[in-house]
Amino acid sequence: MRVKIISVGKLKEKYLKDGIAEYVKRLSRFAQVELLELADERTPDNASDKENEQILFKEGQRILSKISDRDFVMAMAIEGKLISSEDLSTSFDQAMQQSSTLVFIIGGSLGLAPEVKKRANALISFGRITLPHQLMRLVLTEQIYRGFMIREGSPYHK
Template identity: 90%
Template sequence: MMKVKIISVGKLKEKYLKDGISEYVKRLSRFAQVELIELVDEKTPDNASEKENEQILSKEGQRILAKLSERDFVFAMAIEGKLISSEGLSETFERAMQQSSTLVFIIGGSLGLAPKVKKRANELISFGRITLPHQLMRLVLAEQIYRGFMIREGSPYHK
């Protein structure tokens, strides 16, 4: 069976977001085994220097990379990534599934993703140029993954 992993940095606290994500994970379970992985985020001082920010990103990046296997097809959510439509995402799934049985989606912390994580990614994806709180991004991503699978099977859900 197909596997989908969503790796995110930081703890999700809001109940309404947890409920929404749970709903999409439940819906996705007919297509794939879904695993949600929350990694600890580093505390970022308000007036952190560029060097401190790089160190924080590096530590978070190491935690993320430790959760990946060589065979995983990795999608990293990045503001500078490829702007993609829901249909485009579904087509990308199609290609990814020919290469791997595990699709991994990564959402960084408040500083984004370390360069080494972006380099490991097979695809850098953006859902637009707006900035979303990374907790809300988890819900948006879960819905879009579900939508991508529904598009693949020609479901009216996407209409």
């Protein structure tokens, strides 16, 4: 199985890079992991709704260009279905029945374009709080690892 994490924006913080690298290393026994970091659009202070729509559209086009028709896509969205670690683990089975590639998407500071949400097989949320998208990468990577460990019956999840 392949796991692809597509995220908008550059990750600069070393401690987050180190944490993500650790979980990617751990995940390598379950899946081939690919991290794709896409450029974000500069968002002016006090941007109009129209400007925000244009920014989301451009970022959305970049995201969609990295997804194939065969990929099973789970997009992180605050309005998505609130799921537990166990739910995420169970969703891997569904994804593997439909595709050999499971794609996770983390949008930029404005979220995700409607076109990306429409393409997703599932919109998921880890809670109603807002996390910086850079921190969300670490949280998501850990949760993917946790999901595989749950499937394995490992005590890691306790």
